[in-house]
Amino acid sequence: MSTDFQHARLALGQRLRELRAEGGLTGRQLADRLCWTQSKVSKLETGRQTATHGDLKAWAEAVGQPHTAPELSARLRSFESGTRSWRRQLAAGHKPVQDTLTAEYERSTVMRAWENSLVVGMLQTADYARHVFSAYVDLHQSPRDIDEAVRARIQRQESLYRPGKQYHFIMWESALFARICPPTVMAAQLDRLSGVIGLDTVSLGIVPFGASLKLPPSNGFWIYDERLVIVEDWHAELWLDQPENVALYRRVWETLNASAAYGADAHRIITRARRALGTP
Template sequence: MRLRELRKAGDLTGLQLAERLGWPQSKVSKLENGKQTATADDLRRWADGTAHPNAGAELTSRLAALESHTRSWRRQLASGHRAVQETLNAEFARTETFRAWEGAMIVGVLQTADYARHIFTRYANLHRSPRDIEDAVRARMKRQVGLYEPGGRYRIIMWEAALHAMVCPPAVLAAQLDRLTGVIGMDTVELGIIPFGAPLRIPPANGFWIFDERLVIVEDWHAELWIDDASAVSTYERAWDTLQASAVYGADAHHLISRVRRELRADTP
């Protein structure tokens, strides 16, 4: 919207601005309609081309704010998955209470190395990103040191579907389920599982992670959303509390995971 305002204030058509900047007209249209992400250089040239050079700083500032909250996978994974994992490790290091909801796969901080390896491979295939799988796995495993350090608290809830998802070979999933039963009872971990038959107060939508009360990270197919607005964070906290009310813990969670583990063994040739 702001780009269109500047163009019109400069009394320019899209074609005229494109010719002035040496761009295809389609680029001007895509930038104005949000169908293409502008670079900082694009925005500076737009400001100059519309005779509003002072607007350049405003536009690049808006871009920086947008990118800090919407982190596209295309940009984040330009050099592979390891850098993303190291960024997350820094957030974990400064967090006292971590809350997570995951409905589709095992939460990263509880993954085995083999399970993580298959997850990273599948996402590298999806995003066509550099395949630094082993470096990414090692970076993710570093995060798990916090599970054994006093003072930290991990409150994790998962839908039963995450226990069944065959995103890896059966033997790898079996070992992953054994890992989950092993964390039940740890002083630093509170693991809840929502059974398939449990009544739900809200739909089990996409996963999210809450870092203390300051940050929420939501994963989508095209990007991660980093949310630090207090009101929005509160919404995710309410969503987590609502989902948590349907979860089972302790011995009940252990029995549920063990049942899935036995079913997996029965189905494995």
């Protein structure tokens, strides 16, 4: 749970508690009026549970202040938009998530990405992407729309060849060795990486294992122009649009990029990983 998210949830709980007190109700009385358990009322007021928009509407009506429902929902939306849980995002499968990301790609001109453990999505082959989506479907027990998600990801890659777009990718060398797919699939994926080196819309840097690092190579993230950062974690994505956060992640990207190898040096690192597979 991010600190910003938890602070926002605590603030919402404080506001709920104020409204209950203004309505002259105890926690037990409010729970009885709503047909909820008292523990639910307590958890919402202390920020230990995230309310739904329906919960907030019912609360506002139960304390005799229905006009506060829009304010409460606005508070909830403000921190929902920053932290997008995979449980909620994947309720309808991976394809809608891919469509949402495609809209951000279409809006953006210059995109920067850092990946520490996987090949960046925009450079994945269809077979590699299929194994990635399958792993996350199993993890999150989400609808199994793998083929639809793969098609959406591959279709988005058409923008790699669109004049006016610029993609700046850096990956840790570990992404070239992570065996999340069979060796033959990984071999084709590494060949794909070699093939994009020199593309005029793409710069691909690899941070070697032995490189001197000023920061640890942690979570993957994307920077869309200078307006949005999307950070991936196991439980959620963080969508950050505050200027100070965007600037922070830009500094992180530039720091990691200083350790990256490009051009012929990057090609040699990819070739080394390709030979390690032992496949034709």
